[in-house]
Amino acid sequence: MAAKDIARxxxxxxxxxxxxxxxxxxxxxxxxxLADLMKTDKDFKNFLVSPGITKDNKKDFVEKIFKGKxxxxxxxxxxxxxxxxxxxxxxxxxxxxxxxxxxLNNRQKVTVITSxxxxxxxxxxxxxxxxxxxxxxxxxxxxxxxxxxxxxIIKVGDTVIDGSLAKDLKNIKNxxxxxxxxxxxxxxx
Numbered sequence: 001m002a003a004k005d006i007a008r009x010x011x012x013x014x015x016x017x018x019x020x021x022x023x024x025x026x027x028x029x030x031x032x033x034l035a036d037l038m039k040t041d042k043d044f045k046n047f048l049v050s051p052g053i054t055k056d057n058k059k060d061f062v063e064k065i066f067k068g069k070x071x072x073x074x075x076x077x078x079x080x081x082x083x084x085x086x087x088x089x090x091x092x093x094x095x096x097x098x099x100x101x102x103x104l105n106n107r108q109k110v111t112v113i114t115s116x117x118x119x120x121x122x123x124x125x126x127x128x129x130x131x132x133x134x135x136x137x138x139x140x141x142x143x144x145x146x147x148x149x150x151x152x153i154i155k156v157g158d159t160v161i162d163g164s165l166a167k168d169l170k171n172i173k174n175x176x177x178x179x180x181x182x183x184x185x186x187x188x189x
Contacts, residue, residue: 007092015100030074035094048087108136113143113153
């Protein structure tokens with residue numbers, strides 16, 4: 001099973017538990033905290049994933065460090081991850097959990113790439129149009145990339161809509177290079 005699939009299984013279980021206990025926002029916040037900790041604290045990450053440290057030592061460490069700071073559900077969840085050698089998947093589990101929660105709340109994250117910053121009226125119109133098309137609340141993040149020269153690139157999950165000038169110029173170049181020119185049309189001065 002691929003790492004992302006495994007992360008989705010764990011995240012799905014967490015969401016189900018959190019919904020049953022009516023603590024989804026707290027669980028989401030705590031998993032996000034752990035994912036950020038895994039990304040930023042190399043010592044913490046190395047300790048959790050090190051094969052030279054026993055599972056019992058890792059679980060004792062988790063108990064001592066997080067008792068009273070994280071919910072018992074998350075501490076137990078961390079211990080389950082350690083027992084199953086899945087503690088390195090915490091970041092992926094967080095990403096999957098966020099996707100599940102967004103889906104539950106009818107939200108869609110969209111990344112918009114432009115060559116220059118969009119003014120607020122254009123952002124508003126684009127957000128409204130995307131909301132109408134997707135039938136979901138849109139969480140839009142904007143990125144600036146001068147290399148696209150102009151136009152817009154919209155990323156929704158795995159879907160990319162590329163309306164950039166750079167892509168158009170590349171297509172024109174490829175069409176010109178691949179086109180055959182009749183000899184009587186081609187001439188030199």
